[in-house]
Amino acid sequence: MIDEQTLQEARNLIVEQKKDQALELAEKVIKQGGDPLELMTRGFIPGINDVGDQFGRGTLFLPELVQAAGAMQAVTEVVNQALAGSAEAQEESAPVIIATVKGDVHDIGKCIVVSLLQANGFKVHDLGRDVDTDTIVEKALELNAKIIGTSALLTTTMSRQKDLEDALKSAGVKDRIRTIVGGAPVTARWASRIGADAFAEDASDGVVKMKELLGS
Ligand code: B12
Incomplete structure (x- = not known):
């Protein structure tokens, strides 16, 4: 303590x-x-x-x-x-994609999430910030990602998380790629409204939820 x-x-x-x-x-x-x-x-x-x-x-x-x-x-x-x-050597897990959505340059929280995931043995591909939806989907398909986590800090950019759900449906891969959303204005209610698979309050919660998603 x-x-x-x-x-x-x-x-x-x-x-x-x-x-x-x-x-x-x-x-x-x-x-x-x-x-x-x-x-x-x-x-x-x-x-x-x-x-x-x-x-x-x-x-x-x-x-x-x-x-x-x-x-x-x-x-x-x-x-x-x-x-x-402090990362422990762990089995290589399924790839996870992380990005801050288009129009949003806030990435402090996202970078904490990435580090904590890596420390927990996740194989993370950090696409950075201000990343457009098409790039996220393309990368997820290319890397055969099992989870996409997006961060949005502005009320005006949260809608990109919904765009991602729509894009995954259009690409016919919504059933095999799980999504998790985070960022200060994002809530569990928003996640369920847009059809995301999970919401995380903070980085530790993100690790827990992603482990659950990989198990489901
Ligand atoms: C730092 C900051 C900035 C920095 C960002 C630097 C950077 N590299 O990130 C700078 C100065 C660049 C900035 C710019 C702007 N900002 Co700003 N910013 C903030 C501030 C103060 C803190 C954000 C932060 O880093 N928090 C700390 C981190 C650790 O918390 P977090 O991001 O929420 O992340 C945690 C969780 O949410 C979760 N999480 C987050 N993402 C994800 C993703 C996944 C997958 C998971 C699992 C979990 C997860 O885990 C994280 C770790 O625990 C917030 C206020 C706030 N309370 O959020 C305003 C805030 C977000 N900004 C705001 C605004 C208005 C702006 C500007 C428009 C200002 C301007 N006039 O230019 C610009 C927008 C630029 C853009 N297009 O993005 C407003 C947004 C208001 C709104 N309604 O949308 C806020 C809320 C401030 C306010 N009260 O008005 N900002």
Whole structure:
């Protein structure tokens, strides 16, 4: 367990956009044996969510959002490296495709999902961000993927997740490729409305749901 004071500090450093200090803290906690995922989910993520809330309320502006995102990206890389280092050798699983949908450049959460999946032995093909539906479907067919996971952070780009369901149906492969959706505005209700096979609240939930999907 990481102490509350350290978690609060992690949160504050993102809100205050202090990239170097946030990096130092991440490195120190991990070196001391702290759980990188706990530091992320109970420290840095609440920090960036706070930034998002303030941006939404108009008490913080785009340059600060960009700075905070830069700090968040830097610590995410450190945390992701630590997660990868803790990966246990496992049987190679069926390929999973992950992408942030077209029109959306938010990829911090997606990158955490990718790292945690890899740490759990999944063979992940990360297509990146701002990826169009056709590319996702083409790659899934080419790699014989069993699961496609998409991330959408904007209410305006969530509809791309529905486009993907339609494209998989048109290609006649909806029954053999499972889909999972995530991202801050995405809900279980949205997943069931568009016909996605699963919804994940966060990266850990994503690993659990994908294991379930592979078993089904
Ligand atoms: C950081 C950030 C940015 C950064 C992104 C940097 C990057 N490389 O990602 C920058 C500065 C570039 C940015 C830009 C913009 N942003 Co922005 N951004 C955010 C912010 C503050 C945090 C997002 C984040 O990283 N969260 C932390 C991660 C860890 O959480 P997460 O992404 O939700 O992911 C977790 C889960 O959702 C889940 N998950 C996510 N995806 C997936 C996928 C799968 C398969 C699975 C299993 C799970 C899963 O697991 C993850 C890990 O636990 C959010 C606010 C928020 N609370 O979401 C606004 C927010 C999303 N942005 C917003 C806006 C408006 C914009 C801009 C339009 C601003 C502008 N005027 O230019 C642009 C849009 C650019 C574009 N076309 O995409 C709005 C969206 C509002 C809306 N209704 O759609 C928000 C909500 C802020 C707000 N309150 O207004 N943004």
